[in-house]
Amino acid sequence: MENEFLKNRLNITRRHFFGQAAAGIGGLALGSLLVPDLFKGGESSQAMPLGLAHFAPKAKRVIYLCQNGAPSQYESFDHKPLLNKMAGTDLPESIRGGQRLTGMTASQDKFPLVGSFYGFKQYGKSGAFVSDLFPHIGSIADDLCIIRTMNTDAINHDPALTFLQTGAQVGNRPSMGAWMSYGLGSENKNLPAFCVLLSRGRGNGQGVYSKLWTNGFLDSTHQGVVFSSSEDPILYLNDVEGIDKAGRRRMLDQLAELNHEGFQENKDPEVEAKVQQYEMAYRMQTAVPELTDLSKEPDYIVKMYGPECLVPGTYAANVLLARKLSESGVRFVQIYHQGWDSHGNLPKEMAMQAQDVDRSSAALITDLKQRGLLDETLVIWGGEFGRTNYCQGQYTLDNYGRDHHPRAYSIFMAGGGVKPGTVYGETDEFGYNVIKDPVHIHDFHATVQHLMGINHEQLTYKHLGRRYRLTDVAGNVLPGLIA
């Protein structure tokens, strides 16, 4: 109690005290300038100025089509005919190599291999194999960089998705989009730098939660702004009846004054963040009508994305909205599409899911390309881990399920400086282990940041006594992915 009283009297919180004291220590930096290694800082701790790329970026924006629930690589991008041949036989222990199991298959005494129910075709000059469930994505194979060797540390959805999005399994670290917003700022001052769109497929779904698009310890203005899946993607944005623009302005100015007064008293940085958020909402009032107006989309654009794209809340509609947001300078658009967690009924569920996403995902890439925007927009498509090559539950000829598999799975990227028409990495004949060019989540993050003009070792934030990065203490930029 006494402590709080003291803090109030000093008009300063502990964190602020240390923050400001650190500025004084800046004088010491002078010494380290004269003798570069005076404090043995090393290259990686060098802070870079915020709001600008560290070096000329290849990609200015990211559209992340996150396939939440983990789509199976065996029915999408990793063609393994051996599994069809050996269907029903047990996964050799030499291949499994002590891989831990989830609680869902831990009690299974057999692990019968199961091949893809769907056929594969080769597409484009690259000859990439894509399953028959994704004909539209296959047709643009020469624009894609398919990675078949993604691997992660987690084996269950929550930690894996959190890891994929924030670089740590534990939660409350800033999300990729928040880091981008923090490091690069917003292109369009009238829209948030990080937007989140949610949709739900018809397959077995897994939840999404705000910790996936959190700002973590960063300023809360970097938090992902979730759009509503309703017809009105941003609720309560219009002025209420009887209040005109000038009135709104006056109201915000007065409110800001009160908030600043409050800030003088409690010194809580969140107060300032709140003021900024009100201002952002005010500016959004001018930018959003253009975004949500779909009447200007030509008929053939609608056909390209599929008619669903005009039904609010669907994946296709979100993909179309994502394009519009990205076009309008939103740095990072994050889409989550639920329903890929096919523990059972995989052939049926996967087909429904693919039907929902195939056409519009491919359309997005083609559409960006014709607008001359693909080379500066990085599109990422993929889930948080892969699925097992063996069956979960009862295996029949036309029905099976697959459990979670973290060691190797497939995603694809397009545009934004990645090497087009590439299939990167190789898995063994069982598709179970990586045998060439692994891409760990940390490497993936480092590479994406690199494409955005960020040195992943230099975009840091000091919190609880140490500097944090999206890649924490790991991650390598993979040149093989970069054009």
Added chain:
Amino acid sequence: MQRFLQIGTLFLWFLQCLLLFLLVFQESFELPLAGIGHLHPLILHLPIGFGVLLALFSVVKKQFEQIEILFQSLLVLTALFSTATAIFGLFLAKEGGYEAEQITWHQWSGVAVSFVYFAWVLWQKSPLMVGILGVLTLIFAGHTGASITHGADYLQFGEQKEAITNESIAFEALVQPILKTKCESCHNEQKSKGGLKMNTLANLLKGGKNGPIWKAGDLNSHLLQRMNLPLNNKKHMPPAGKAQLTADEQLILTLWIKEGAKVEQKVGAYSKVFQNLATKQQETTIEPVYDFSAASEKDIAAVNTPFCSVYPIAYDSPALQAEFFVAAKFDPKSLENLSKVSEQLIGINLNKMPVSDADLNILTKFLHLERLHLNATKVSYRGVVDLLKKLPNLKTLAIWNTVISNPEITQLKKQFPKVSIEQTVVLKNETLQINPPILVNEKLILRPNEQLSFKHTINDVVFRYTVNDSLPDSLSRLQTKGIVPIKNYTKVRIIATKPDWYASNPVDVKVYKSNFVPHKIDLLSTPSPKYPAKGGMSLMDFEQGAREVKGVPNLTWLGFKDTDLDALASFQLPTKVNGLTFSYLEKTDADVFPPTKIEIWAGNDSKNLKLIASFSPIQPKEKSGYNLKGINIPISTVPSTYYRIKAHRNKKLPSFVDNKGKGAWLKVDEVVFY
């Protein structure tokens, strides 16, 4: 103070004599004081600073008489330190490792500095002239000294760097830059410590007094050995205090030597790890090079508006990118304004902005423009051709959704082969199924003034619908505006159609229509305490019954188990209605059955009503789940104030349910007059 000056001057005489002695006999004496030369870099900056200060004092000396004594002391100190610096310098030069020519210039200019200040102390003439002379000799001596220490090109910065690819020569792209920045300042033509020069490939291959510094594949190569010694070891390289190799740089050198030390080999021929390191180095070296200077911060701030963002492509790049947002707020002035930074702009995004050919004129000023986005603008083929002729550096042009056709784009690409322009996508002729109509109404019990309406997200859609459970086809009733006329409880099945599209899947809607709303409805029988709803009023609240959630009381259904429904609807005035819709739940797996009989009584005296209609719903014959049902019961009567509704519950459950023979539930939702 005078005493200090006297002692200082005496000491100065001594040092000058020593300097003269050393200069004369420098070839013939051996060093008794090894290492004393290292004091040279320690104090050499003092005479520089003092000399500059003296020159300044000389200018203002007349105005401030008080500084005379300070001036004198400073002069003596400057002379002392410059002489001492020169002496230590001679010792340092004796240590060797420096090129004779450079050393000579530095040595004599340094000596000259000390003489100038010594002479000044002795004669004290025209301080301003001597002061300036002193500074000039200092600059010369300083420059020659810096050239020895930091390399002859120490004044050049912002070197041009090329991007590293797998095709780059590894030695040139990765190894040499490290040696250049971290080693060359002590191992160059002028200064070759340990007899080693690292400035050219030939010198590197020659090695130093310990022989070649690397051997292909040998991890014990001299270079690596010295690099890997602990920092506090005297032989560690680079020496403590100098800029050290980073971990990545050490790894590059190690791997390069380990993998053969081939000076001609390309990056791509090295191991993956090496290539990864190359990309990492790349991050700092990939920068595209622009030879124009950066715009001032003021200019950049001046061209930024809330709807036009102008920012450098990277933090140390002079190149700028401009982007316009929100078409409704486009201001031609902010485009004109950009000419302030015309030299620096390499990208402009005008997508969706109301710009036409006339506005393109401004863009011709932007000679360094590389990327131009004009999607969905009003520019024409002619305008773009004229513009492209004037933009020599343009690499990307985007003109999607303009009047420029694909054949014209082909023409443009031919005429301007350096510019990449994307064609508009032409879709395969494919017929798609249109999405279903979207119900506009939030509630399906329509009030007297409400209509049933549907909409569609695609323009010019035609709706077709049926009310008899059949699938609509091209002969079904047609609606272009999406409004379906409803008389009473109706099951509507509706599809959307449009030429060139397959018809949509049907949407099924059960809709109630209320034309007359009673003043109130009173319950004359008591419902089950489990489902009391809000009494009689819940029969006319326009809320549909909701599904049951376990553990949550459901107040949307009036439920009857031991009594029948008996309700009295009262109008304020005698009202002639056409009929009544009775809405109830059928869920036989939970013993919820339709009433066996519904009676309607009417009249103007509530105590004296007449039976005017009765209806017996069909009882289900098998188990079924949740099914919300409505029944239209036509009424023909004189205008009446009171309508009494009695619904008899099913008292004996049929044999297909578990509780056969017992009484059923009657759950009533709404009573609607049409």
